Amino acid sequence: MGTAALLLGQEIVVNPERPLNLKAGRVLQLKEELRITDDGGQFFLRFPRIGKVAPDNSLFFLDFDSLVHLDAKDRYLGNYFKKGQGPGEFNYVSNFDIAQDHLIVHSNSPGKIVWFDFQGKIVKEISLTEMPRLSFLFFAHGVYHFFKYGVPETSEKLEVINFPQVLIAADEDGREVRELITFPNRGFRIGGVMVMQELLFTSCQHRHLFVSHTREYCLKMVDCQEGRLLRVFQRKYKRVKPPKDHREAAIVIGAKRYEAPGSEYLGDVNDLFVFKDVLWVVTSTKDEKKGVLVDVYDFMGRYIDAFFLKFNVSLIGTHGDSILVREKGPDDLIQIVKYRVVD
Numbered sequence: 001m002g003t004a005a006l007l008l009g010q011e012i013v014v015n016p017e018r019p020l021n022l023k024a025g026r027v028l029q030l031k032e033e034l035r036i037t038d039d040g041g042q043f044f045l046r047f048p049r050i051g052k053v054a055p056d057n058s059l060f061f062l063d064f065d066s067l068v069h070l071d072a073k074d075r076y077l078g079n080y081f082k083k084g085q086g087p088g089e090f091n092y093v094s095n096f097d098i099a100q101d102h103l104i105v106h107s108n109s110p111g112k113i114v115w116f117d118f119q120g121k122i123v124k125e126i127s128l129t130e131m132p133r134l135s136f137l138f139f140a141h142g143v144y145h146f147f148k149y150g151v152p153e154t155s156e157k158l159e160v161i162n163f164p165q166v167l168i169a170a171d172e173d174g175r176e177v178r179e180l181i182t183f184p185n186r187g188f189r190i191g192g193v194m195v196m197q198e199l200l201f202t203s204c205q206h207r208h209l210f211v212s213h214t215r216e217y218c219l220k221m222v223d224c225q226e227g228r229l230l231r232v233f234q235r236k237y238k239r240v241k242p243p244k245d246h247r248e249a250a251i252v253i254g255a256k257r258y259e260a261p262g263s264e265y266l267g268d269v270n271d272l273f274v275f276k277d278v279l280w281v282v283t284s285t286k287d288e289k290k291g292v293l294v295d296v297y298d299f300m301g302r303y304i305d306a307f308f309l310k311f312n313v314s315l316i317g318t319h320g321d322s323i324l325v326r327e328k329g330p331d332d333l334i335q336i337v338k339y340r341v342v343d
Contacts, residue, residue, distance in 0.1 A: 012232050016303070030342060045063060048334070052097075060098065140224075143170065147166065158189075162186055167181045183199065219234060313327045314327070316336070
């Protein structure tokens, strides 16, 4: 099992290398329920990265320049992503949330929150121009939750720095803002250009938040309603060295390329998802025959299971007993597939 201790009011859970389930290490068995292609010409799938299912079982997914709504039978209902600076228009959508029969869309360019009904009509629009550099998490009980990241002063020399990412809560008008918890995030900069490590997060029931903000295997669970860190949990993890053709993020100024100060290992955690009442942690461990290793934790931080997910799928969302994945079809065209988890 693992060991747990209390530190400054937070529970620290240290798990062993192997999970509790003796059947851990199997390939996850999936049954296809729905396959979405762009054959109809009403939308095009380029790189869908977020998929969410509404209470009426309709599906929303976010792509590069589209936020598409499909009904439960894969019929096109509309695209909420309209380019521009005007009412209900965006240049970039960071994330979206679903509140009963409303869609909540966040944009940093221009900074705003827009509420739509499911017929595409604008219900209200809230300016956030005074709060730049936000990542939207969710809306619950009249409160928006964001990550806000700071930007240090520019420098002409290449240096590694910490980018503070602050969990904040804002009221329904986007005015009263409370800072809850700060997560340090490493990055590098030169000549006013910055690259920072991606902060990974997923939420449960619009209250609890799971966060990974380091290259090392360490997960944090936050109670957003109380604004406090509940527990930190991790396990003994065999770190993965990058393949020979791997290149870290870089900054290019003129004709010169500045490589990120690299690590001899890949980042341990690649993504986080809540599936039913457990946390799935997509790791950097790969098996040539089985696929990508996904660790499973209960909400007490115990490492209870692990499975492999086949290579040609990338998780973009979960719903009930099913998962939404981005997948390449036989012709190498991108598709969205809904699978029911069999085991």
